[in-house]
Amino acid sequence: MRRTRLLLVPAVLVPLTLGLAACGGSSDSDSGKANVFSPPSVSTSTEPSDVPSDTPSDSPSDEPTDVASDEPSDEPSDEPSDEPSDTPTDLPAGVTAPGTHLKIGGTATVQMDAGTKGAHGIIKLRLDSIEKGKPADLKSLQLGDQVAGQVPWYLHYTVTGGAGSHSLKYYTLGSSDFEGLLPDGSTAAPIIAYGWDRCTASDFEDDFGPGASMKICVPYLAGQGTKVVGAEYTRPDSPYDQFDGKPIVWK
Helix, strand or coil: CCCCCCCCCCCCEEECCCCCCCCCHHHHCCCCCCCCCCCCCCCCCEEECCCCCCCCCCCCCCCCCCCCCCCCCCCCCCCCCCCCCCCCCHCCCCCCCCCCCEEECCCCCCEECCCCCEEEEEEEEEEEEEEEECCHHHHHHHHHHHCCEEEEEEEEEEEEEECCHHHCCEEEHHHHHHECCCCCCCEEEEEEEECCCCCCEEEEECCECCCCCCEEEEEEEEEEECCCCCCEEEECCCCCCCCCCCCEECC
C-alpha cells in the first residue's frame, strides 16, 4: 500500500555557508534566520466518477447481458497498478533491487543519476547509525516556536564510489534522496540545512570516484516521545522513487 508523505513540521532551509551543489539551489539573502517552507495544499475532487443517466436504453429487455463477455477488448484497464514506472531491468547488474529491506549497518549498491548532462555512477550506501539529538541542537537554526516539542534525529551514512562515480563530483546527496521512518510507517520531517555544523548533506568532492568514501549526515525532526526507527533511499526519478518506484529500506 502506497503512503502519502505527510510532513508534521515544515522543512527548513538554513542560509548556505558551504557552496551549493551543481544540481541547483540558491542562497538565502537573509543570513539571520532560516526560511520556513510549508508543504503545498492538496486538493481533492468530490466529483462522482459515474453519473447516472435518465436516458432509457434502446436495448431489448430480454437481450443476454453477457453476450460480449468473451470478446477481446482494446480498452485500457481502469484498475490501479502498484508497479513502478522504472523496473529493475533498467538497472545495471549488481545493484540492489528496488524494494530491498536491509538492517541498519547494511549496504546498498545503487546507480545514481545526477544533473542534466546524464552524469551517473555506481555508489554504495551504508546506514551506519541513527542518532537521537537534543532540542538544544536546533537553537542555531533560529526557528523558535516552530520546533517546540520536536527532537532532531541524525541519520549517518558512509558513501563509497563505484564504477563511473567520478562523474558525480559537485552533486549533492542529501535530504531529497532519503526519508526517516517513524514507528507507524510515516516519515519524519526533514531539516534541509546545508552547512549546519551539527548534521548536513554533502557534495561529492572533486576527488570522489571509485574506491573513495565520504560520510554524510541527514537530519530529521520527530515529536517528543517518538523515535526515528529506520530510513529509506528514495532518489526522485529513479526506480527507488517513493511515489512510482520502490525505496530501499533500512530498519
